[in-house]
Amino acid sequence: MAKKIIVIFTLIVLTICILIGGCSNPVEEELKTWKELVNILPKEKEKENEKENENESNNIPTDFVIEESIDVTLYFATSDKSDLKSEKRTITKVEGLGRKTMEELIEGPQSPEYVSVFPSGTSLLDINVKEDGLCIIDLSSEARFVNNANEEMLMISAIANTLCQFSTIDEVAFMIEGESVSAIGGFVDLSEPVSAE
Template identity: 35%
Template sequence: MMKKITAVCLLLCLLAILAACMPGKRTARINLYYNNEDNSEILVEERTVQMPRGKTLSQVAVEELLKGPTKEGLKSNIPKGTRLLELKVDNKQATVNFSKEFARFPGVMAESFVVISVVNTLADLPEIEKVLILVEGKELIAPSGNPYGPLGRYDIEKINRDLNKVAVTLYFTGENAMYLEPEVREVQKDGRPLEQIVVEELIKGPTKPGLFRTIPEGTKLLSIEVKDGIAYVNFSKEFKENHWGGSTGEAHTINSVVNSLTELPGIEKVQFLIEGKKEDTLAGHMIFDEPFSRNENIIKKE
């Protein structure tokens, strides 16, 4: 009996040792870089991946990137049919060789997104600082006509800020107070409607030397809605109460708003509201309760 118990114990110990020696499934956490649906942002999808025997983490990361996103709202710009031919890491530089399909970009913007997604996916790995992209063994050529060469990690935060910048034209009173003059300003798209951003930038006043504000201090934009080509702009009472008066001042205030908004597609006229109501006049000189069209005559000609 004692011999049987000893034999069973030895067998269990042997099985335990064998189990410990058998390679278990290894997993790793990687970051994959994709675009959102309208290409206005580059986002990260975190993914847990299985590590097959004989493959490095960098190889697995690129293969996962080529599969495309699994997270809703993301898309890949990497051309369909692209395959990873080879990937080597030496002295903190990854040299990644893709099949010929990789270079079939539909445009320069798509190419930029693809390069960023490959470089940052690899540069997020601790052993990689630079990435050299090859296509069928030859360096990828940039739109400039020169090879990209080894690339370091891109600043995604800055790129996303730049992708969401848009130039708007704002009209302010000129130095001689006779005409409106344009100021082109870069603004950040942040989820607000562009027409709202335009009016709020007008309220801030000009940044260009020699220009003067057209909207009275203390004015707030309460709401703005575009319907059938008309922008309904609802200002707080300060728009009227704090106005400095005068026929020229009144004309400049009205037309600065109208001309700035009609620079945007889809807006042909502007209807002013104060605290949600139409007013007969702003400063006693112009009919104010009807929609205004764009006035080119008040803009200073170069």
């Protein structure tokens, strides 16, 4: 009877071994292999990512846009405010080039030999270029604080000379705080638009 039990037990063990693919456990080996692959794959992915990053740093992105620039001439007063002098400046070429140029003019000169033609605190409120070549400039109320006719004339001439360098602008008319004016500081008649000198 003991022999029968041993034979039956041996047959059961052999049957189990045959059903699972032999006496060694290939499922465990297969799992070990998958675990190794899982560990290897992230390392391979990291290497691929490093190569992609290297390639990206060596190549210029397709959506990279090189900004165009343009040279403009701005007019500022000499230090004794007796005359206007030109100063070249390179600015980014934008759609509102007149506005950008006026903002540069109001910002003031880069050269220490020149001074701004605007009273302190003056800002550009609006600029409108008409199809007929008329440019309407709207300045803040600080522009009124010129000390004399010479300062007012320098400011008006600097604006007209700076803006009329563009082919789309022939004349400049002035507004203060959204109101049309016939004079800015009360010294120079601006009832008619002015052009570059």
